[in-house]
Amino acid sequence: MRLGDFMLRPVLMLLLACILLLTLIAQPLLGFSPWQLPAALRTATALSAKLACSGYFISDQSLEQLADDIASYSPATRLVELSLSDDTVTATLGSSLYPAQARFKDNQGCTLVSQKPDAPAHQQLALNDIPTTSSLWPAGETTLIDPFWQEQLEQVFTDDNQQHLNTRALLWIQDGELQAEVYADGVTPYTPLLGWSMAKSLSGIWEGRIEAMGLASAQNHALFPQWQDDQRREITLSDLLQMTSGLDFNEAYTPGSDATEMLFFAHQAASIPLAQTPDHPRGEHFAYSSGSSNLLSYYLSELLGGPQQAADFLQRELLGPLAMANTVLETDPAGYLVGSSYIYASGRDWARLGQLLLNQGELNGQRLLTQEWVKRATTANGSDNDPRYGYQLWLNGPGELRWPALPADAFAMRGNRKQLVMILPSHNTVFVRLGWTKGHYPFEQHIAHLLTKAEQGTQ
Incomplete structure (x- = not known):
């Protein structure tokens, strides 16, 4: 099944050329430098494959809604073509540029598939369904809705819709x-x-x-073997919980940043922050990470x-x-x-x-x-x-x-x-x-x- 109906295939190459031109003359508009263009396009396909796969298989979202959701992150994602086959979503620019795949597994959701030929195999987990009951929420799924509060919440929802805020629950x-x-x-x-x-x-x-x-x-320290011989040995679980570890992790969601590499390209997400070094003493500086x-x-x-x-x-x-x-x-x-x-x-x-x-x-x-x-x-x-x-x-x-x-x-x-x-x-x-x-x-x-x-x- 092809999802390219949401893309402008006849003018794809023209639009790609426009993006390249914009990176040269209007960097603030797109938020990345000319030399970041390959990383930006690579990120666009990976993000598109991951969100489309999860949104389609887990949330049962329509393909139109997913295309709009993904496009809210970058104009480059409007150029991405998505194709669906069984349990896999593939994202490319054109028919073959910067391919990215995400695969769905029951109870485990979607995971990006590495494009590297020597990448380790995707770890499959055996997970069971959580049983449901008819007990009253929160023990089960039965509810006793209060008409007064239902009216109040419906008014909030209506106000959100009038402002095009896309509230879903x-x-x-x-x-x-x-x-x-x-x-x-x-x-x-x-x-x-x-x-x-x-x-x-x-x-x-x-x-x-x-x-x-x-x-x-929470005071456990010496958390990882890689940290045993330097000051990171003193970082505690409490420091990680409160985001005061002092590690120099780049949270900006830009092409090639720590956060982007961690979420869309690393085989093991923790490998990216695990390699970071401190730029503040532990416990002294809050940095969202x-x-x-x-x-x-x-x-x-x-x-x-x-x-x-x-x-x-x-x-x-x-x-x-x-x-x-x-x-x-x-x-x-x-x-x-x-x-x-x-x-x-x-x-x-x-x-x-x-x-x-x-x-x-x-x-x-x-x-x-x-x-x-x-x-x-x-x-x-x-x-x-x-x-x-x-x-x-x-x-x-x-x-x-x-x-x-x-x-x-x-x-x-x-x-x-x-x-x-x-x-x-x-x-x-x-x-x-x-x-x-x-x-x-x-x-x-x-x-x-x-x-x-x-x-x-x-x-």
Whole structure:
């Protein structure tokens, strides 16, 4: 099946020539230099293959929607041709330039296939389905929707649509009950949607579960053999969790950057940050880093015995107890969870993670995290530049509030294209938003408005 209907094949070479010209005369427009053109086009096909494969096979998105989603990242992706064959999506420029493939496996999602002839084989994992029940959410999938809150959330959804914000799921959970949920056409309560960097928060929770079982401590150091003979030996799990490792990791998503190489070209994602050297002393400087999250997931996987044991642990100790039956944890080609970016989960499943944290580590009658760990996870880091980040969680304070219209105790899971799980302890509330917004999304105003409605309802 050909997806080239969304591309302008007759003028493909002309458009490629235009891109080359633009890189020479209008670098700020495209964001990369002329000598980065090959890397930019190579990245465009890899990104297109990966997102199209996952969006098609996991989220059941239409091909038209996927083409639009991918194009929001770069004008170069409009030139990419996609073809679908069985379980594989292939992306090329023209019929053969810069080919990239992503392959789908049940319960493991999509993984980019290396184009190098000597590349190691893709690690296949054996994963089981998480059973579902008819119990009331969050233990099962039965809900008791509150008409008042449903009306409020539908109004927010309508406002978003009028502003072309492309919201796909909104959920409002208060006092432990799913009060309202709204979904875009083609999206259901069971549709796994990409959380992008909200995956980091699950990686943090994974570490918390391991701590609760006495298998590790946040103060573990000497984490990797490659770090034993230099100052990186002193970096702790806590440093990775709080993104204060001091490692010089380039988070910019530009052609050839650390982040781009890690997500789209490395056989093992953690190999890129693993090779980085420090540019700050550990613990003193906050620097947002997807590399830190993949180092964290790599360390936890090795601690448990490798990729298969890690996947088994996550299903047995987190996804199963949390009833997260509509979640896919994608891996790199080596089989390690891409803990920074590649988790697809339904709105209800993302909400379960928020409710777990709101409940101080307990959900569905099981204590998965210690209260002490949740307190640490939502406590400011000790950096000298921005303490408002906990264990893979964004914090509202201390100091100048990140979200002034929201309570000071608010904290959140956040991802690219404005994915959000906001936890509001003082209001016993969780708010979930999933969608695909390139620019500003007014979640702060939405949540503040809904909190005002909640206060009015209790008067």
